[in-house]
Amino acid sequence: MLYHLFHYLDKIFDIPGGGLFNFISFRTGLAFIMALLLSTLFGRRIIDYLQKKQIGETIRDLGLEGQMSKKGTPTMGGIIIIIAILIPTLLLASLTNIYVLLMIITTVWLGTIGFLDDYIKVFRKNKEGLKGKFKIVGQIGLGLIVGMTMYLSPDVVLRENKEVKGETQRVENVLYSKHDVKSTKTTIPFVKNNNFNYADVFKSAGEKAQDYGWILFVFVAIFIVTAVSNGANLTDGLDGLATGSSAIMGVILGILAYVSGNVNYAGYLNIMYLPGTGELLVFAGAFIGATIGFLWYNSFPAQVFMGDTGSLTIGGIIAVFAIVTRKELLIPILCGVFLVESLSVMMQVSYFKFTKKRFGEGKRIFKMTPLHHHYQKPGNAGIQAIFQRPIQAMPESKIVIRFWIVGIILAAITIITLKIR
Secondary structure, three states: OHHHHHHHHHHHHOOOOHHHHHOHHHHHHHHHHHHHHHHHHHHHHHHHHHHHOOOEOOOOOOOOOOOHHHOOOEOOOHHHHHHHHHHHHHHHOOOOOHHHHHHHHHHHHHHHHHHHHHHHHHOOOOOOOOOHHHHHHHHHHHHHHHHHHHHHOOOOOEEOEEEEEOOOOOEEEEEEOOOOEOOOEEEOOOOOOOEEEHHHHHHHHHHHHHHHHHHHHHHHHHHHHHHHHHHHHHHOOOOOHHHHHHHHHHHHHHHHHHHHOOHHHHHHHOOOEOOOHHHHHHHHHHHHHHHHHHHHHHOOOOOOOOHHHHHHHHHHHHHHHHHHOOOHHHHHHHOHHHHHHHHHHHHHHHHHHHHHHHHOOOOEOOOOOOHHHHOOOOOOOOOOEOOOOOOOOOOHHHHHHHHHHHHHHHHHHHHHOOOOO
């Protein structure tokens, strides 16, 4: 809103300083600061309110060190993150930008689903929360909205990069077509010509290939939204783990959005030019500020938990952000922490069922899943598992920091994939 107001005032009255709002970098910095202040200063009031209403986390005794001390810690703190994201975005971003609108819808949509889940757990005293099928339906619905909007909106276009080589075969320039086009192309890592077209899967379909490509793209969007939001939900098991990991991912996604939306940087990196995605940097600034600000209270020992209100939301934001910037195939690298946490659960459950069916007794791969809990269990805890190390239980704060370090390494790899081909 402020962006549109100052843009109007600068255009009509030529107000000194009004032109600053035309710069994405200025609005991004302002969004970051505003979100940081909202989540830290007003976050304290929300936490006090949650404590007053006795909205505390119900803890199951899993035999983890320091676990029961978390009992009664306020949950539903994801409300802080959502507010701190939405207010700066609504004030500072261009609300006519289709990508910004999709991110706002994502935040509200998954925030509502997560809130309903936490509400049922806390106020209805139902430990199961919102039934899993309703969560999945909500995630599928969001993926469908994102995919169909990308397909139908005339504002979602791109210009494909083409190398122009000299006599020495070294790249001298990258040219883009003069016209924006609708396309199902996306970025694929570690490949020389790193543009992958979903329509290429259906080459044999002839003229129908492009339509089938869009159908596949929509299904990919649904899968990624569901997988990443659930991955973030599983990762949210230690103080600050999901929050810090998400902030790291937000930084990288903001960089990718900016360089993809700037024809000069896109040309230098030899990647697709995506008009309009640069505006997403403002949203990214708010997202990073909100998560870092929330970390002020969520770091060990946590004064508040984000609950499903926060974890489903931040996971969905990361997923949709990657999809709209055509970087969804980089998700396994960038969101490697979420991926490993999810895989550990799937491997554990599958192996347990298989061994129980075959040998009559279920066996485990890890001492406990999601993976971060594996490191909290000592090797002599009496649990029969393939992997028993570490023998000594690790302090919660050390596990979180090490997961952050892994996340930073994966983030760096994500960036350099743009040049490693």
